[in-house]
Amino acid sequence: MQFCRKKSIEPKIEDLTHLFFESVGHKYNTRLIKGSDEPIYLPANKNVAYHQIVFAHGFYTSALHEIAHWCLAGEKRRLLEDYGYWYCPDGRDQVQQNKFEQVEIKPQAIEWCLSVASGLTFKVSCDNLNGSYTPDRHVFRAKIYQQLTYYLSTGLPARAELICQALAEFYQISYPFSLSQFNEFER
Template sequence: MKDAHVQDVYVQNGHMQNAHMQNATKKADDLNKLFNQCFAKTENTILVGNSEEPIYLPADDSCSFNQVVFTRDYFSSALHEIAHWCIAGVERRKQVDYGYWYLPDGRDAKQQANFEAVEVKPQALEYAFSLAANIKFRVSIDNLQGEETCSKNFELAVESQLLQLIDTGFNARTEQFLCALHHFYDTKALSNINLSRTQCLSETDSRKLEGSFSGDGRLENNTHGVAL
């Protein structure tokens, strides 16, 4: 995208286009504004929607801002991509898509295990953001055409990771964005929260409601754990 003033890069998408999507009452544009207010100046990073595929783009000659790009005007996609950005370290944020490579749907059991190991922490942060925004969270195994795995085990791993993060504390960028979400959506802080199972849907259940998912199939270059 062409360079622009921050106020000109807010995506004016309004409500989600799919009337059956469970989070249709939430505006992705609100996330654009909140994220950009938090990080456009301090981190030179903006949130951008209306893309066919999610991606992270470091600043270059075409745009002086780093861009966290999410799919169309999907609220959950925005939260998922923000979660990846909040985890990525300084060196990874200098690389397109943080230096990840994409392994599409259809992974075998070993590849899927690698995917889930990498995705536990981002999806835990997405879960936290979803609670702060008062929306349903949906775990994503992103492999409906591959070897069957137990999404419930992954769901439990994501929830366990979130509980650990609540206990030990979030990093500064995550905490800043959580505070912005809590203030905007008037929700309670996550400390000592009793996570409700009704707030976490399996991917199969969520696809019945939404017809889409927020996971993205990213894997590490060496696929041996998370080294952000």
């Protein structure tokens, strides 16, 4: 079952940056910034007085993904560049890819919620186009879906909840979510 928004409001990055700032960004001194290349999180410093979630090429879905990571990062992690997390770029072997997928399950489950709140279809990202190992996208998606159902039954992290509420209200999406609002699970 595909879920459609009630009205045809095309998602725009300007709306997302505004909604993010109004719903949570102002409270956490954080802004969404359109980047030109790779996404990165930059904490405030002597040159920039606010934290920056820099997303790739102005893509709406890149911004949603980076917001999801921010929603999971704790207070101390939000003071570190890229939250101080390990990242191995595209080109991973099987061990590196498995490690990557393990840390991507929760953010991608939140990204799925943010996508639905924006009236968009979520697409899982294995992010290993040039690797020596070809990941099983369906197995990874199943793990993300399991985390998604957990979030729907127990609640999203607080910042993710606020952003989802703001997006759903703006895009006129029924909220709180029910599992029936999500794309049919690929088998």
